[in-house]
Amino acid sequence: AQRVTQPEKLLSVFKGAPVELKCNYSYSGSPELFWYVQYSRQRLQLLLRHISRESIKGFTADLNKGETSFHLKKPFAQEEDSAMYYCALLSGANNLFFGTGTRLTVIP
Amino acid sequence: NAGVTQTPKFRVLKTGQSMTLLCAQDMNHEYMYWYRQDPGMGLRLIHYSVGEGTTAKGEVPDGYNVSRLKKQNFLLGLESAAPSQTSVYFCASTTGTIGGAEQFFGPGTRLTVL
Numbered sequence: 001a002q003r004v005t006q007p008e009k010l011l012s013v014f015k016g017a018p019v020e021l022k023c024n025y026s027y028s029g030s031p032e033l034f035w036y037v038q039y040s041r042q043r044l045q046l047l048l049r050h051i052s053r054e055s056i057k058g059f060t061a062d063l064n065k066g067e068t069s070f071h072l073k074k075p076f077a078q079e080e081d082s083a084m085y086y087c088a089l090l091s092g093a094n095n096l097f098f099g100t101g102t103r104l105t106v107i108p
Numbered sequence: 109n110a111g112v113t114q115t116p117k118f119r120v121l122k123t124g125q126s127m128t129l130l131c132a133q134d135m136n137h138e139y140m141y142w143y144r145q146d147p148g149m150g151l152r153l154i155h156y157s158v159g160e161g162t163t164a165k166g167e168v169p170d171g172y173n174v175s176r177l178k179k180q181n182f183l184l185g186l187e188s189a190a191p192s193q194t195s196v197y198f199c200a201s202t203t204g205t206i207g208g209a210e211q212f213f214g215p216g217t218r219l220t221v222l
Contacts, residue, residue: 044213100150
């Protein structure tokens with residue numbers, strides 16, 4: 001069965017510091033992974049997906065199949081990055097299996 | 109272009125009451141989903157639909173029913189509400205493209221069952 005683990009419920013970093021939000025997965029097939037973000041009073045929205053290999057708002061995430069991880073990283077955190085972040089795994093019929101989320105707070 | 113809309117935004121029910129949550133999308137998407145979001149549990153899939161007239165169970169379907177009579181609408185019903193169904197409910201939709209299509213989410217419905 002699939003599983004997505006986000007070990008940190010809360011994460012606080014200072015503005016300008018590097019940030020890493022951890023995501024580990026368990027899946028028997030070839031995984032497709034995503035990061036979704038929910039800013040305060042906004043809808044949940046796609047941040048990035050591993051197949052695109054792109055950087056969005058300075059964030060990157062690399063799929064490491066050996067470690068079954070898809071950690072989200074940004075070298076210099078900004079206050080506007082404060083949000084709830086969800087790692088998600090694609091599982092059949094375009095279904096997404098979400099982790100429990102990490103609330104990131106960037107301290108000014 | 110409103111995207112995904114949900115009605116109502118808030119609702120308080122008493123145990124045993126019934127209600128229907130409406131999700132509408134104007135993007136001509138084939139796939140639609142209902143999730144519930146609970147503290148510490150993330151989003152969990154309740155039911156989904158891969159096209160008009162189809163529905164399927166997700167991870168936590170018990171106590172809920174759904175219907176997709178029109179392509180643009182996906183209804184979530186609670187026949188006999190229970191306090192355990194207190195949650196924030198999100199609807200989402202995506203195209204029928206297999207493999208990594210972005211899901212677009214509605215603003216959510218906050219439901220409290222007393």
